[in-house]
Amino acid sequence: MAHATDAPALLQARGVDKIFPGVRALDGVDFALRPGEIHALLGENGAGKSTLIKVITGVLRRDGGDLFLNGREIDPHAPAESERLGIAAVHQEAPARSTSAWLRTSSSGASRPASVLCGAER
Ligand SMILES: Nc1ncnc2c1ncn2[C@@H]1O[C@H](COP(=O)(O)OP(=O)(O)O)[C@@H](O)[C@H]1O
Ligand SMILES: [Mg+2]
Secondary structure (H helix, E strand, O other): OOOHHHOOOOEEEEEEEEEEOOEEEEEEEEEEEOOOOEEEEOOOOOOOHHHHHHHHOOOOOOOEEEEEEOOEEEOOOOHHHHHHHOEEEEEEEEOOOEEEEEEEEOHHHOOOOOEEEEEEEO
């Protein structure tokens, strides 16, 4: 079996931008998630972790850059659309404690998660 980091990216973001009025939340984000990998997005409040998850899952529209799933360009406009592609986000809301968003992608509809991306904040 190939080492996880040699495998082609399951999910890839290339040069992703998201601009809100007065703030560039994402500035040319490059990211690759390969099968079986687990990534943690770490950053202070406002770093853009949630925005990246929201762009990947179609909650927010990106202003630039490209998204690929298994090498094919995707352009999710809504969470239901990304879910159909096998991308799922589980948002946790615990007031005064923590919030985190998990992204699971499963290849070809497999029920177990192929990869997990976790963004967490205090
Ligand atoms: N819906 C929104 N409207 C305007 N600004 C936003 C919105 N969502 C996030 N931002 C801004 O984008 C930046 C990144 O926010 P966010 O992705 O929530 O960061 P993190 O999850 O890392 O704390 C922050 O400056 C935040 O204020
Ligand atoms: Mg956040």
